[in-house]
Amino acid sequence: MPFDNNVYIWVVIIIIAVVIVALAVVFSLYVFAVKSFHKIFDRPFPRMPYDKSPLIIKQDTLFGLGKNWFYTNRGNFMDIQMSSFDDLKLYAYYRPADQKDTDQLIILVHGWRDHPSDMGAYAQMYLKIRDAHILIPHLRAHGMSRGRHIGFGLYDSQDLMMWIALMEKRLNRKLKIIVHGRSMGAAAALMAAGSLRLSDGVKGIVADSPFDTLENQIGFVMHKKYRVRPRFMIKAIGRIAASRIGFPVKRSSVIAVASKIRIPVLMLHGTDDAFVPPEMSEEIYNRIRSPKRLVMFEGSSHVMSYNDRPAKYASEVEKFLKVCHFL
Numbered sequence: 001m002p003f004d005n006n007v008y009i010w011v012v013i014i015i016i017a018v019v020i021v022a023l024a025v026v027f028s029l030y031v032f033a034v035k036s037f038h039k040i041f042d043r044p045f046p047r048m049p050y051d052k053s054p055l056i057i058k059q060d061t062l063f064g065l066g067k068n069w070f071y072t073n074r075g076n077f078m079d080i081q082m083s084s085f086d087d088l089k090l091y092a093y094y095r096p097a098d099q100k101d102t103d104q105l106i107i108l109v110h111g112w113r114d115h116p117s118d119m120g121a122y123a124q125m126y127l128k129i130r131d132a133h134i135l136i137p138h139l140r141a142h143g144m145s146r147g148r149h150i151g152f153g154l155y156d157s158q159d160l161m162m163w164i165a166l167m168e169k170r171l172n173r174k175l176k177i178i179v180h181g182r183s184m185g186a187a188a189a190l191m192a193a194g195s196l197r198l199s200d201g202v203k204g205i206v207a208d209s210p211f212d213t214l215e216n217q218i219g220f221v222m223h224k225k226y227r228v229r230p231r232f233m234i235k236a237i238g239r240i241a242a243s244r245i246g247f248p249v250k251r252s253s254v255i256a257v258a259s260k261i262r263i264p265v266l267m268l269h270g271t272d273d274a275f276v277p278p279e280m281s282e283e284i285y286n287r288i289r290s291p292k293r294l295v296m297f298e299g300s301s302h303v304m305s306y307n308d309r310p311a312k313y314a315s316e317v318e319k320f321l322k323v324c325h326f327l
Contacts, residue, residue, distance in 0.1 A: 032228075033236035040218065041149045041241060043141040044113040051079065051144055062307040066121025077136075082166050084140065084159050091144040092116075092163060095123070095134040104132040104326065105167055105175045109139070109160065111183030111303065112150065116143050121306065122180060125314050130327060133171070137163055139185070149245050152214050153187035154252040160192045164199045175201045178326055180317075182303045183276060186210035187254050190284065193265070194257025204264045204324035206317060209273060209303050212280040214252035220277060258287035265292045266320040268313065270300025291323065 053071035058064045070077070077093040084090050093116055097104070106126045108119040116136045123134050139156050140147035151159065160179070168175055179202060181189035186207035192198055193205045211217040215234050222233045238249040265288055269281040278296060285294045295316050297305035306313040321327045 029232070030236065033233060033240060036222070036233065037237050037240045037244070040237065041152075041245065041247065043148055043150070047146065048144060061304075062310060063118055063121050066119075066124055067117050068120075069124055070117045070120030077134075079144070080166075080170075082162060084155075084162065086155075088140055088146045090140060090146070090159060090163075091138045093134075093136040093138075094167075097131050097133045099131050102132060103171075103173055103175050104130060105135060105171075105177045106130075106132050107135045107137070107160070107163065107177060107179045109137060109156070109179065109181035109185030109189055110142070111181075111185050112152075114142065114183070114185075119182075122182075125306070125310075125317065126180075129314070129318050129321065133167070133175075135163065135167060139188070149247065150184075151188075152247075152252045153184055153191050153211075153254070154214075154248070156184070156188035157191035157195065160188055161195065161197055161199070164202065168199065168201065175199075176326060177202045178204050178206065178321065178324065180206035180208070181210070182208040183210065187252075190254045190261065190265070191252075191257055193263060194254070194260040196260070202263060203326055204266065204320060205261070206266045206268070206320065207281075207284075208268045208305065209270065209276050210254055210267070210281060210284060211276050212253070212255045212283045214249050216280065217276065218249075221275070224274070254284050255287055258284050259289055261288050261290050263290055264320065264324050265290060266316065267292070267294045268297065268305050268316065269294070270297045270302065270305050270308075272299050273302045275302040293320065 057068045059068055077095045079091055080094045081089055081091050108122050110116050110119050116138045119136050126132065126134065138145040139151060140159060141150045164177060179189040187210040189205050190207050190210055218237055219234050222228050241247040241249050267281050267285055269278040271278055281294060285292060297309055300308045
């Protein structure tokens with residue numbers, strides 16, 4: 001039976017149409033992945049050459065009140081700086097203790113797209129418990145620190161260890177240190193704790209709402225917000241991050257180092273966290289072998305546990321400081 005040329009033409013047209021549609025879909029997904037990469041990794045706000053108080057500070061939360069307290073007492077915090085392992089100039093707020101010769105230091109590490117002044121409420125909390133030195137680093141690509149791309153705990157953990165070394169040199173003594181991070185800052189603190197290079201002066205880690213791995217975090221947000229297949233987007237964003245900025249997404253992982261942590265850890269998480277699910281803290285907690293405690297705050301959303309139940313939160317922190325022989 002002779003082949004109908006019209007059928008042949010239609011088959012070719014259909015194949016070409018399918019290929020065009022497939023290419024269009026792939027291109028659209030690639031463009032979406034590139035936009036997502038920039039949203040995730042790019043510096044959230046232009047770098048300010050100097051620090052100044054916002055014109056308006058919303059004070060309807062404990063954190064807003066804490067930020068207002070910070071800028072009201074800005075004169076008590078000096079700006080210090082250092083160069084990172086990859087030669088970025090990084091900044092931090094440093095408040096010396098009233099008792100200048102104390103050997104106790106609290107390091108407060110902010111989260112993704114946060115400003116270091118957002119940690120003011122925690123500084124207040126710790127100063128009510130103990131007169132200690134306070135250090136609040138501006139993570140790379142945040143605040144006054146330089147950098148075009150966010151470190152997602154992996155690079156921040158290395159920066160954190162350098163801040164510790166700088167403070168020990170600056171104060172010219174061996175310090176007793178507590179590191180308290182929230183969200184990405186909590187992940188950075190835990191990654192540092194899992195490093196063999198961590199100073200033995202660090203006596204404990206307080207981790208509020210950390211992600212377990214960056215891959216899981218990207219996948220969770222992508223699925224929740226866009227209903228896209230996480231595995232494809234994770235791979236696409238990972239490849240873009242590797243090719244454009246040399247960032248190894250797979251290595252940004254707390255669970256990869258959790259079993260190596262040798263110091264006490266207090267983990268805090270809200271049960272209604274829709275950004276970093278509380279199951280991530282549970283996953284990390286189950287892998288830690290050192291003394292540990294996990295406290296869930298019923299009904300609290302992402303990093304809002306202290307705002308919702310400040311007395312309980314502060315009590316848990318104070319008990320933990322005793323476990324760490326900090327009090």
